[in-house]
Amino acid sequence: xxxxxxxxxxxxxxxxxxxxxxxxxxxxxxxxxxxxxxxxxxxxxxxxxxxxxxxxxxxxxxxxxxxxxxxxxxxxxxxxxxxxxxxxxxxxxxxxxxxxxxxxxxxxxxxxxxxxxxxxxxxxxxxxxxxxxxxxxxxxxxxxxxxxxxxxxxxxxxxxxxxxxxxxxxxxxxxxxxxxxxxxxxxxxxxxxxxxxxxxxxxxxxxxxxxxxxxxxxxxxxxxxxxxxxxxxxxxxxxxxxxxxxxxxxxxxxxxxxxxxxxxxxxxxxxxxxxxxxxxxxxxxxxxxxxxxxxxxxxxxxxxxxxxxxxxxxxxxxxxxxxxxxxxxxxxxxxxxxxxxxxxxxxxxxxxxxxxxxxxxxxxxxxxxxxxxxxxxxxxxxxxxxxxxxxxxxxxxxxxxxxx
Amino acid sequence: xxxxxxxxxxxxxxxxxxxxxxxxxxxxxxxxxxxxxxxxxxxxxxxxxxxxxxxxxxxxxxxxxxxxxxxxxxxxxxxxxxxxxxxxxxxxxxxxxxxxxxxxxxxxxxxxxxxxxxxxxxxxxxxxxxxxxxxxxxxxxxxxxxxxxxxxxxxxxxxxxxxxxxxxxxxxxxxxxxxxxxxxxxxxxxxxxxxxxxxxxxxxxxxxxxxxxxxxxxxxxxxxxxxxxxxxxxxxxxxxxxxxxxxxxxxxxxxxxxxxxxxxxxxxxxxxxxxxxxxxxxxxxxxxxxxxxxxxxxxxxxxxxxxxxxxxxxxxxxxxxxxxxxxxxxxxxxxxxxxxxxxxxxxxxxxxxxxxxxxxxxxxxxxxxxxxxxxxxxxxxxxxxxxxxxxxxxxxxxxxxxxx
Numbered sequence: 001x002x003x004x005x006x007x008x009x010x011x012x013x014x015x016x017x018x019x020x021x022x023x024x025x026x027x028x029x030x031x032x033x034x035x036x037x038x039x040x041x042x043x044x045x046x047x048x049x050x051x052x053x054x055x056x057x058x059x060x061x062x063x064x065x066x067x068x069x070x071x072x073x074x075x076x077x078x079x080x081x082x083x084x085x086x087x088x089x090x091x092x093x094x095x096x097x098x099x100x101x102x103x104x105x106x107x108x109x110x111x112x113x114x115x116x117x118x119x120x121x122x123x124x125x126x127x128x129x130x131x132x133x134x135x136x137x138x139x140x141x142x143x144x145x146x147x148x149x150x151x152x153x154x155x156x157x158x159x160x161x162x163x164x165x166x167x168x169x170x171x172x173x174x175x176x177x178x179x180x181x182x183x184x185x186x187x188x189x190x191x192x193x194x195x196x197x198x199x200x201x202x203x204x205x206x207x208x209x210x211x212x213x214x215x216x217x218x219x220x221x222x223x224x225x226x227x228x229x230x231x232x233x234x235x236x237x238x239x240x241x242x243x244x245x246x247x248x249x250x251x252x253x254x255x256x257x258x259x260x261x262x263x264x265x266x267x268x269x270x271x272x273x274x275x276x277x278x279x280x281x282x283x284x285x286x287x288x289x290x291x292x293x294x295x296x297x298x299x300x301x302x303x304x305x306x307x308x309x310x311x312x313x314x315x316x317x318x319x320x321x322x323x324x325x326x327x328x329x330x331x332x333x334x335x336x337x338x339x340x341x342x343x344x345x346x347x348x349x350x351x352x353x354x355x356x357x358x359x360x361x362x363x364x365x366x367x368x369x370x371x372x373x374x375x376x377x378x379x380x381x382x383x384x385x386x387x388x389x390x391x392x393x394x395x396x397x398x399x400x401x402x403x404x
Numbered sequence: 405x406x407x408x409x410x411x412x413x414x415x416x417x418x419x420x421x422x423x424x425x426x427x428x429x430x431x432x433x434x435x436x437x438x439x440x441x442x443x444x445x446x447x448x449x450x451x452x453x454x455x456x457x458x459x460x461x462x463x464x465x466x467x468x469x470x471x472x473x474x475x476x477x478x479x480x481x482x483x484x485x486x487x488x489x490x491x492x493x494x495x496x497x498x499x500x501x502x503x504x505x506x507x508x509x510x511x512x513x514x515x516x517x518x519x520x521x522x523x524x525x526x527x528x529x530x531x532x533x534x535x536x537x538x539x540x541x542x543x544x545x546x547x548x549x550x551x552x553x554x555x556x557x558x559x560x561x562x563x564x565x566x567x568x569x570x571x572x573x574x575x576x577x578x579x580x581x582x583x584x585x586x587x588x589x590x591x592x593x594x595x596x597x598x599x600x601x602x603x604x605x606x607x608x609x610x611x612x613x614x615x616x617x618x619x620x621x622x623x624x625x626x627x628x629x630x631x632x633x634x635x636x637x638x639x640x641x642x643x644x645x646x647x648x649x650x651x652x653x654x655x656x657x658x659x660x661x662x663x664x665x666x667x668x669x670x671x672x673x674x675x676x677x678x679x680x681x682x683x684x685x686x687x688x689x690x691x692x693x694x695x696x697x698x699x700x701x702x703x704x705x706x707x708x709x710x711x712x713x714x715x716x717x718x719x720x721x722x723x724x725x726x727x728x729x730x731x732x733x734x735x736x737x738x739x740x741x742x743x744x745x746x747x748x749x750x751x752x753x754x755x756x757x758x759x760x761x762x763x764x765x766x767x768x769x770x771x772x773x774x775x776x777x778x779x780x781x782x783x784x785x786x787x788x789x790x791x792x793x794x795x796x797x798x799x800x801x802x803x804x805x806x807x808x
Binding site: 048049050051052053079081082083084115116117118119180182221222223224225226248301302303304308309310311313315316317318320321322323324325330332349352353354391392393395396397398399400401 | 452453454455456457483485486487519520521522523554556583585586626627628629630705706707708711712714715717719720721724725726727729734736753755756757758792793795796797800801802803804805
């Protein structure tokens with residue numbers, strides 16, 4: 001398993017691109033992205049559990065019912081959610097993309113991200129799609145990745161290569177954060193592509209299993225978006241024996257998928273709205289996996305812990321507090337807490353009570369850009385990791401006036 | 405039922421006071437408070453559900469097991485939580501208060517609030533208690549209220565008078581907010597006093613019932629504190645027929661209690677850490693009470709909605725988003741949303757979709773200090789109210805460096 005370049009175009013047979021079509025007033029930022037597979041691909045997806053769902057999700061769900069898709073069209077700047085004509089517009093977007101690519105509308109994944117509740121004008125999209133379709137290339141992952149960004153400050157793409165049945169396969173993805181992120185059974189927008197051959201059923205199984213430990217363990221602000229979606233297209237062009245059941249090949253595929261999704265999780269967390277730091281909480285020594293997940297996620301979601309990390313303040317009482325209200329059944333008097341970063345590791349709480357530690361050393365550790373909060377429950381062998389970011393002035397600035 | 409002055413001393417037979425004993429370095433801010441009833445009183449309490457519990461709660465729980473108490477001692481500046489000697493220190497505080505007042509330690513409610521996990525030095529408390537005990541007066545509610553404040557910017561006290569069985573009774577309280585507030589079966593520190601005669605059992609029933617619609621519907625930052633507690637002392641000195649069962653007198657008492665607790669909820673919400681606005685969400689037209697509560701609380705807890713309100717941005721999509729992920733079973737396409745303040749009321753979403761509205765008028769409404777978000781689910785007769793505040797730069801500033 002090794003990291004390779006190319007993002008969603010790392011896998012054979014995929015091209016991508018992004019253009020500015022005019023949904024956003026800002027002329028520099030691309031606002032429309034497309035990904036195309038040379039041949040129809042197995043397709044799987046997970047969607048937000050929010051009852052308020054973006055219209056594009058309804059259309060995509062219908063298109064993926066047969067387990068096959070060939071292209072993705074996605075705009076940023078407008079979520080096409082809570083609009084009376086939402087479905088109609090999403091279908092129109094899909095039709096226009098299909099027409100420009102010469103494929104069936106039923107093979108299109110359509111997605112939108114941005115502000116909720118403002119009508120999405122189809123005109124700039126209709127004008128942009130033919131241009132975009134012509135621009136698709138093997139180098140287009142970065143452009144596509146920019147096209148789906150909202151308040152993200154960095155493009156998010158990654159890919160790995162791995163071997164299945166003696167054949168080299170690739171799997172890559174692009175993602176957009178960066179606010180309204182607290183996935184629940186699904187996540188923010190993530191588009192994954194692979195040239196591995198795998199049936200739609202096994203692809204869905206791999207994706208649904210993976211997100212439990214990746215995107216569902218990520219939180220920026222506790223708000224589960226209306227437009228969350230992760231999709232994966234597998235076009236089989238690597239030529240490996242088709243994965244149609246569990247076993248060694250499926251496990252390798254799962255590992256590749258997990259490598260890419262963990263990487264994207266960390267990128268999304270580190271680029272959370274206003275974030276200055278990536279926070280990671282590893283809960284270990286738990287009696288069972290669920291306990292570990294509940295504890296790790298509760299710490300990552302605590303506004304007070306997030307604000308303390310922004311201030312590089314080793315206020316571990318807030319970590320213990322967040323464990324205490326998490327709902328997990330833990331023995332408080334066994335809990336150890338450490339803060340870790342490239343600058344070192346420091347023990348701040350042992351058996352649920354404070355220990356003497358150097359505030360100076362703690363400050364040095366917490367001034368780094370990536371902080372790991374290590375929670376040892378000392379009650380078993382299960383562990384889990386959750387990702388998030390600090391709570392900063394910029395989160396407030398960005399969200400105090402998002403629409404203008 | 406009318407609002408009266410006097411806070412926790414409005415009821416007959418109660419005196420109170422507050423002093424600076426030296427737990428806080430800031431010499432201006434009082435850090436130790438006491439409330440005394442002339443005679444032993446019926447006592448009831450609710451406590452945090454956080455598994456990490458402040459040592460004072462354990463001691464108070466033991467003291468209130470017999471349903472009787474006579475005095476409250478509370479310090480701010482240190483929560484006495486997650487300390488190896490916590491229970492010992494809380495018992496010592498209780499003993500010292502009992503000794504200074506000439507009553508039994510078993511009749512003392514002991515509480516602490518402030519930073520978690522730093523040893524609480526008993527020396528300043530031991531020196532302060534005798535001075536404090538001598539200073540108690542009928543005018544002392546405001547001093548006591550200052551003594552329990554942490555990052556609060558305003559004292560929180562209120563009282564009402566009401567009639568039971570032809571007799572005038574009073575009920576009043578003091579409270580402290582203002583961060584780590586997301587009560588769950590209990591709440592932040594609130595001390596209530598009344599001269600109404602009521603049995604401990606009925607007092608507990610009244611309190612436990614009331615908080616479901618008051619303190620448990622309040623959230624500042626989603627963090628449930630380790631030291632939350634609401635206590636009420638009822639000394640019977642008004643001379644009304646003892647309330648020992650449900651009925652008209654109990655209902656009047658519940659109304660008085662609710663008037664005081666709603667008032668305190670609003671004061672705590674409006675003075676949430678960093679808050680510039682009090683937010684209130686009234687969910688109406690719900691199929692049942694639980695649905696209404698879930699919806700109202702989800703809106704109040706949404707970081708994105710809170711930040712939008714700070715920016716006076718009528719971004720109603722975030723309100724709808726928070727309803728959608730609340731877990732409540734609602735029909736999205738029936739939801740209407742309005743923003744209301746002293747400057748007017750404006751409809752922004754009807755049947756789950758945006759309506760044309762004047763941004764200028766919306767801005768004028770949202771620039772006020774008290775904003776009500778009206779959510780009509782149009783699916784029944786149940787309603788509920790939740791309280792919170794906006795998310796601001798100052799919340800980040802206060803919590804980025806709380807300990808220094």
